[in-house]
Amino acid sequence: MNTILILDKDAETGLSEDLKERILRMLKEKAHRIEVVELRRNDVTPCFGCLLCLTKHVGICVTRDKIAEIRNHSNRYDMTIFLTPVVFGHFGSTIKCAIDRGCGCQNLQVMIGYGDDIDDEERSTFIDLTRKHRGAADVVHPGFDKQVDVYLTTSSEDNDAICEAFKKYF
Amino acid sequence: MKKICLINGSLRGKEASSLVFLNSINGMLPDTEFNKDIINVRARVKESYPEDTLKTISRADAIIMVFPLFTYGIPGALMRLLEDYCMYVKGHTYDKAVMVYLVVNCGFPRPEIMVELIRVIKNFCRRLSLDWRFGICMGGGPVAAMTMKVALLNMKYKRAFSAIVADIRTGDIGQKEDYFIKPLIPEPIMLWIKAQYEKKMKAGAASK
Numbered sequence: 001m002n003t004i005l006i007l008d009k010d011a012e013t014g015l016s017e018d019l020k021e022r023i024l025r026m027l028k029e030k031a032h033r034i035e036v037v038e039l040r041r042n043d044v045t046p047c048f049g050c051l052l053c054l055t056k057h058v059g060i061c062v063t064r065d066k067i068a069e070i071r072n073h074s075n076r077y078d079m080t081i082f083l084t085p086v087v088f089g090h091f092g093s094t095i096k097c098a099i100d101r102g103c104g105c106q107n108l109q110v111m112i113g114y115g116d117d118i119d120d121e122e123r124s125t126f127i128d129l130t131r132k133h134r135g136a137a138d139v140v141h142p143g144f145d146k147q148v149d150v151y152l153t154t155s156s157e158d159n160d161a162i163c164e165a166f167k168k169y170f
Numbered sequence: 171m172k173k174i175c176l177i178n179g180s181l182r183g184k185e186a187s188s189l190v191f192l193n194s195i196n197g198m199l200p201d202t203e204f205n206k207d208i209i210n211v212r213a214r215v216k217e218s219y220p221e222d223t224l225k226t227i228s229r230a231d232a233i234i235m236v237f238p239l240f241t242y243g244i245p246g247a248l249m250r251l252l253e254d255y256c257m258y259v260k261g262h263t264y265d266k267a268v269m270v271y272l273v274v275n276c277g278f279p280r281p282e283i284m285v286e287l288i289r290v291i292k293n294f295c296r297r298l299s300l301d302w303r304f305g306i307c308m309g310g311g312p313v314a315a316m317t318m319k320v321a322l323l324n325m326k327y328k329r330a331f332s333a334i335v336a337d338i339r340t341g342d343i344g345q346k347e348d349y350f351i352k353p354l355i356p357e358p359i360m361l362w363i364k365a366q367y368e369k370k371m372k373a374g375a376a377s378k
Contacts, residue, residue, distance in 0.1 A: 046247035048181045088293040093253050097246030125289040133242040140278045
C-alpha cells in the first residue's frame with residue numbers, strides 16, 4: 001500500500017510526533033511505502049474555489065505549489081493521512097488548505113486531530129465534521145471519496161487506541 | 171457609532187457569491203450610524219496578518235463573517251485569519267462582548283449541511299469570549315446570489331440580513347435562532363443542472 005502522511009510542521013507537539021512515529025513504524029513493518037510531507041503555513045496557498053479541478057482541468061489544480069504536487073498525483077496513493085492540530089474543533093489552516101485543494105486520495109483518507117487543550121464540544125465538532133459529511137455520508141459529491149475516517153488524540157492512551165485501530169487498514 | 175467589521179472569507183474576488191451577500195449587508199448598515207471596515211482574506215500571508223488588520227477586528231462591536239463553505243468547514247484562508255486573530259488576542263485584552271454573526275453559503279441546495287460549521291464558529295467565540303449571535307446558512311450559492319438582485323424573490327435573504335442589523339442596533343442579549351435558507355429552485359432541478367454542467371465541462375476537457 002502506498003501511503004502519504006501530510007502534517008503541519010509549525011504545529012508539531014510531542015503528542016503528534018509520537019503518533020506520527022508509531023504510524024510510520026507500523027507501516028514500515030508491514031512493508032508499505034510511505035511518504036511524509038511536512039507543510040508549513042507559509043508554504044501553502046488556499047483553494048480559490050475556481051472549480052477548474054472539477055470541470056475544465058479535471059484532477060489538476062491550477063495553483064502551482066507544494067500542495068499541487070501532492071494533489072495532482074493524489075491517486076497514486078492508496079491512503080492519505082492528514083495529521084492536524086484541532087483548532088476550535090476544526091482542522092488547522094495549513095492542513096485545511098491541503099484538504100480544500102483535494103490532496104486526499106479517493107480510496108481512503110484518515111483524518112487525525114490532536115491537541116492538549118480540546119474541550120468536549122470541540123472534540124465532538126471535529127469528529128462530526130468528517131463523520132457526518134465525508135466519505136459515504138457526502139451528499140455534495142457522493143461517491144467521490146470512498147472512505148474517510150476520523151480520529152482524535154489528546155493523550156498517549158488515545159495514540160495507543162489509534163494505532164490499534166490502524167491495524168484494520170493493513 | 172458602533173464599529174462593524176465585515177470579513178470577506180472568499181478568494182474569488184468579484185465572482186464570489188459571498189461578495190454579493192456582503193455588499194447587501196453593507197448596504198443595510200448606514201454610514202451615518204455605523205463605522206464599517208471590510209477585511210478580505212488573503213491567499214498569501216507572510217508570517218501573520220498585519221497587526222492593523224487584527225486590531226481592526228479587535229476594536230469592532232460586531233463582526234460579520236461572510237464566506238463560502240469549503241469541504242463542510244471554514245475555507246483555509248479564513249481559518250488562517252482566525253488563527254492569527256486568536257494569537258493576537260492572547261497578547262492583548264479587551265473588555266467588551268463583541269457580537270459575532272455568520273453568513274455562509276454553499277452551492278449545494280441543502281443549507282443544513284452547514285450545521286457543523288456553525289458549531290466551529292461557536293467554539294471560536296467561546297474560546298475568545300466573543301458573543302455568538304446567530305448564523306445565516308444559504309444553499310444554492312450562485313442561485314442565491316442571483317436571487318439577491320431580484321426584488322420580491324430576495325425577501326427571505328433580506329429579512330435574514332435585516333435581522334443582523336436589528337440585532338446589532340438593539341444589542342439584544344438573547345441569542346436568536348440560526349437561519350437556514352434554501353434556494354428558490356427545487357433541489358432535484360438544481361442537482362440536474364449541476365450534473366449537466368459537470369458533464370459538459372468534463373466532455374470539453376476530454377476532447378482537448
